[in-house]
Amino acid sequence: MKTIKITIEFWKEGDLVLARCPELDMVGQGDSLEQAKRNLLEVVEIQFEEMKELGTLEEFLLEAGYTSKDEIMESEKEIIGFDKSFVCLENVA
Numbered sequence: 001m002k003t004i005k006i007t008i009e010f011w012k013e014g015d016l017v018l019a020r021c022p023e024l025d026m027v028g029q030g031d032s033l034e035q036a037k038r039n040l041l042e043v044v045e046i047q048f049e050e051m052k053e054l055g056t057l058e059e060f061l062l063e064a065g066y067t068s069k070d071e072i073m074e075s076e077k078e079i080i081g082f083d084k085s086f087v088c089l090e091n092v093a
Helices: 032-056 057-063
Strands: 009-013 016-021 024-028 066-069 072-075
Touching: 009 032, 016 032, 024 032, 032 057
Parallel strands: none
Antiparallel strands: 009 016, 016 024, 066 072
């Protein structure tokens, strides 16, 4: 059985916590970090099961930038930082 390594970002939106996997473009939500993470992992599992049944899982993972190293699949993409900036909307039509 292969294991996949994912990144999980946590965001606060109102009273909810969002857990997002940027490599897979999948999201889960909950009332806490733990619940949002559990729900995201459930979404990933369900999606992978469906893709496996359709025969599209390997193609999806390759397109998402994943490569297999022994029994672990890792994305070639890596977060190296982030920035919160202000953008002036004055000149936007």
